[in-house]
Amino acid sequence: MDRIDCLRAFVRCLEGGSFSVAASELGIGQPAVSKRIALLESEFGTQLFFRTTRKLRPTPEGHRIYDLARQILASFDQARVNIEENSLRPSGTLRVSVPSSFGRRYLMPVIAEYVRAYPGVRLDLRFSERFVNLVEEGVELALRIGKLESSTLVARRLGTVQRYLVATPGYLGGRAIPRTPEDLDAHQCIVYSRLSSASEWIFESEHGRHVASINGPLLVDDADAMQEAVMQHLGIAILPEWCAVAGLRSGQFKNLLPDFSIAALPLHAVYPETHWMSLRARSFLDLLIKRSGQFSTP
Amino acid sequence: MDRIDCLRAFVRCLEGGSFSVAASELGIGQPAVSKRIALLESEFGTQLFFRTTRKLRPTPEGHRIYDLARQILASFDQARVNIEENSLRPSGTLRVSVPSSFGRRYLMPVIAEYVRAYPGVRLDLRFSERFVNLVEEGVELALRIGKLESSTLVARRLGTVQRYLVATPGYLGGRAIPRTPEDLDAHQCIVYSRLSSASEWIFESEHGRHVASINGPLLVDDADAMQEAVMQHLGIAILPEWCAVAGLRSGQFKNLLPDFSIAALPLHAVYPETHWMSLRARSFLDLLIKRSGQFSTP
DNA sequence: CCCGATCATTCCCAACAGGAATAAATCATA
DNA sequence: TATGATTTATTCCTGTTGGGAATGATCGGG
Numbered sequence: 001m002d003r004i005d006c007l008r009a010f011v012r013c014l015e016g017g018s019f020s021v022a023a024s025e026l027g028i029g030q031p032a033v034s035k036r037i038a039l040l041e042s043e044f045g046t047q048l049f050f051r052t053t054r055k056l057r058p059t060p061e062g063h064r065i066y067d068l069a070r071q072i073l074a075s076f077d078q079a080r081v082n083i084e085e086n087s088l089r090p091s092g093t094l095r096v097s098v099p100s101s102f103g104r105r106y107l108m109p110v111i112a113e114y115v116r117a118y119p120g121v122r123l124d125l126r127f128s129e130r131f132v133n134l135v136e137e138g139v140e141l142a143l144r145i146g147k148l149e150s151s152t153l154v155a156r157r158l159g160t161v162q163r164y165l166v167a168t169p170g171y172l173g174g175r176a177i178p179r180t181p182e183d184l185d186a187h188q189c190i191v192y193s194r195l196s197s198a199s200e201w202i203f204e205s206e207h208g209r210h211v212a213s214i215n216g217p218l219l220v221d222d223a224d225a226m227q228e229a230v231m232q233h234l235g236i237a238i239l240p241e242w243c244a245v246a247g248l249r250s251g252q253f254k255n256l257l258p259d260f261s262i263a264a265l266p267l268h269a270v271y272p273e274t275h276w277m278s279l280r281a282r283s284f285l286d287l288l289i290k291r292s293g294q295f296s297t298p
Numbered sequence: 299m300d301r302i303d304c305l306r307a308f309v310r311c312l313e314g315g316s317f318s319v320a321a322s323e324l325g326i327g328q329p330a331v332s333k334r335i336a337l338l339e340s341e342f343g344t345q346l347f348f349r350t351t352r353k354l355r356p357t358p359e360g361h362r363i364y365d366l367a368r369q370i371l372a373s374f375d376q377a378r379v380n381i382e383e384n385s386l387r388p389s390g391t392l393r394v395s396v397p398s399s400f401g402r403r404y405l406m407p408v409i410a411e412y413v414r415a416y417p418g419v420r421l422d423l424r425f426s427e428r429f430v431n432l433v434e435e436g437v438e439l440a441l442r443i444g445k446l447e448s449s450t451l452v453a454r455r456l457g458t459v460q461r462y463l464v465a466t467p468g469y470l471g472g473r474a475i476p477r478t479p480e481d482l483d484a485h486q487c488i489v490y491s492r493l494s495s496a497s498e499w500i501f502e503s504e505h506g507r508h509v510a511s512i513n514g515p516l517l518v519d520d521a522d523a524m525q526e527a528v529m530q531h532l533g534i535a536i537l538p539e540w541c542a543v544a545g546l547r548s549g550q551f552k553n554l555l556p557d558f559s560i561a562a563l564p565l566h567a568v569y570p571e572t573h574w575m576s577l578r579a580r581s582f583l584d585l586l587i588k589r590s591g592q593f594s595t596p
Numbered sequence: 597c598c599c600g601a602t603c604a605t606t607c608c609c610a611a612c613a614g615g616a617a618t619a620a621a622t623c624a625t626a
Numbered sequence: 627t628a629t630g631a632t633t634t635a636t637t638c639c640t641g642t643t644g645g646g647a648a649t650g651a652t653c654g655g656g
Binding site for chain 4: 598603604614626
């Protein structure tokens with residue numbers, strides 16, 4: 001028997017002066033009220049009402065309990081209201097894990113829109129290339145680029161990230177421009193260390209699959225840093241589109257092996273499976289989905 | 299499911315950082331804890347913990363609920379303690395209904411003893427000749443003299459009140475002293491109006507039962523007033539022993555018809571039947587029983 | 597003295613809480 | 627990579643219990 005309900009019944013009885021009235025107010029039968037009061041009385045080991053079939057008068061103990069019951073019910077209802085009113089409008093702290101360079105480049109407009117739309121939410125952006133443990137860090141939503149490791153997380157695909165093999169004319173000057181993946185063997189390759197394919201790059205062409213084994217001198221775990229390294233003429237790298245496009249358009253970067261395609265990477269939002277996804281996370285995800293067209297540069 | 303217990307489980311989980319630990323602390327199984335948290339989550343419509351099998355971290359809503367839950371549990375436990383500590387020692391207001399003159403004469407020593415013994419109790423003595431409605435007036439215990447009307451009250455016999463037919467020499471002077479009940483017809487009889495036998499007095503002798511019909515000019519509903527009337531030489535009255543004895547001993551009163559006995563009246567303590575008689579009432583009743591020997595003058 | 601109102605009790609049924617067993621997941625370690 | 631230990635979720639089963647209808651008892655009024 002729910003003691004909150006018992007206390008509620010008790011309060012109604014005391015205020016209404018009758019078990020039957022309280023019963024109909026509570027939408028239950030009169031026997032239920034009798035039992036709830038009886039249960040409270042045995043719970044506290046004391047009588048709460050002097051009562052006959054006609055009169056109902058609280059005992060001194062009843063009066064004492066009444067005050068405390070009001071307090072308890074107020075706290076409980078406050079808890080409910082507190083939560084409910086905050087579930088009409090997103091609120092609380094929403095912690096989101098975002099790949100650093102992707103986030104900085106593509107996400108900021110969405111972030112701005114979200115922050116403006118939901119002023120009740122405190123957004124805690126965690127930029128990181130790592131696949132953080134969501135639960136441990138209290139992260140409700142994460143964006144992830146690349147093939148997902150199997151997990152219990154729910155994944156929602158948001159888009160696709162194209163990648164380009166690029167280098168600067170400054171680096172290429174004097175070197176033989178690669179025509180096939182195999183030619184990369186003779187080049188300085190800058191490797192993104194977080195992908196599983198760190199030691200080999202895979203290309204597809206009409207003739208099938210080509211695997212180039214890489215022995216570059218530089219491993220980096222940040223796309224922006226990799227782009228910077230390319231701009232410093234340090235070598236050839238596979239850059240995600242948001243790092244490559246500007247340079248390609250301006251002519252700073254040359255797109256190498258244009259006839260060989262590099263597998264695009266999927267972009268996912270992932271989150272723990274739960275019966276009760278918070279509204280703040282839900283609305284963030286919805287906004288991500290709505291704006292997912294912006295996550296690539298046509 | 300008791301939401302108080304659910305909140306308790308929730309608090310233990312948050313503080314202990316684990317469902318299992320909370321379960322063993324609460325002396326229940328781990329599945330029970332899982333279910334209680336799940337119930338709270340559906341109650342509030344929000345997730346309370348980010349959790350995997352290894353980590354447990356409260357959500358923002360969980361934190362908010364935590365504070366309120368602590369408050370609720372504190373109130374509840376306070377209610378319990380409040381009541382329990384007051385049921386070790388009698389406390390509260392004990393309202394007792396007492397026949398006026400009997401109470402003033404015989405009860406005061408017991409009252410004094412009770413008040414000294416149980417300083418936590420506020421004793422609310424209601425002197426009245428009426429048989430008050432206990433529940434309506436919030437009276438937990440009543441002393442009643444005379445035959446009890448049938449009722450649902452529990453009655454505990456405390457003793458017997460002897461009655462005497464008395465008058466003053468001052469009244470009798472010049473009149474014929476009654477020798478038989480029938481002689482009372484020629485006398486001024488002072489009648490106690492509360493007894494059912496208001497219009498006739500009944501005597502017993504070795505020859506059987508005698509009924510004297512009374513036509514006194516004075517009806518009184520207070521024994522002390524009746525005694526006073528006798529002392530004013532207004533007539534003959536049946537006085538309870540505590541009103542009669544002093545006068546009889548001092549010679550102020552003459553005991554009439556000594557060969558005819560007047561039915562003694564029973565003295566009862568009555569109280570509503572209840573599963574949870576308060577300790578204050580219980581101890582008062584116990585004291586009454588222990589001291590019931592004082593309720594007559596040998 | 598009967599009638600209406602009210603509370604307590606009984607009885608029955610559906611719902612549910614609780615535990616054991618099991619599944620699933622996570623993390624550490626070999 | 628595989629295994630084991632630990633922890634939570636789920637399932638299934640059973641005993642308990644909450645709830646209502648019906649009934650009984652009591653009170654107060656006409």
